[in-house]
Amino acid sequence: MNGIGIDSSRIDAMVAQLRNAATRAAGSVAPPKAAEDVAPSSKVDFSQALRSSLDQVNGAQKKAESLGERFALGDDSVNLSDVMIASQKASIGFQATVQVRNKLVSAYHDIMNMQV
Template sequence: MSAVRPTSGVQDIMALRQEVLARSKALQDVRAASEAGTVPATADPTGGFADTLGDALKQVSAVQQRSGEMQAAYERGEVTDIAQVMLARQEAGVAFEATLQVRNKLLSAYQEIMRMGG
């Protein structure tokens, strides 16, 4: 039985999630340092967080579109391998769930930043 390997789209989402977690940790460190009265030196951002997020969302959209196309092709009788169709649907589902988790983390970080400002 072969293991199903994640696709590059899912890997990109997971990498984005790791980046969000790292930035969240950096914000917590800054907050802890500011409460202690010191502010650590910050490194230049590697840039492009919005671009990275946009690219990841485009990839998730492409995975979902591919899944929809495969399902439609199966319904038309063009694709006969139901396993491929189901795998594409599962891949799209996992990518969507990962996107939701990243969105939740970003929302949580935004809310924490707003609380810190007051």
């Protein structure tokens, strides 16, 4: 197996990146606030929250598509792992969006079927 093998240095580098990301994610998670700590005047507009979520999913899909195109064209600055991670993030975001849509449609039907 001369020349055909797994480059262990790249695997070690990827594992180190994953550990760093996990450490950052664990350190950035704040404890949940108690109900009395939340200001009563902080109201969230549902349409703005929905629009923001849709924009984030759209951005993730565009980023994944862009990285895929750059990788396919042979851009050396784009790794396959980056393309796959971006693609999975976009896929998960889209699936969550579809589930939210399904719940909204179901709630709409429930409300329309209520007796007044």
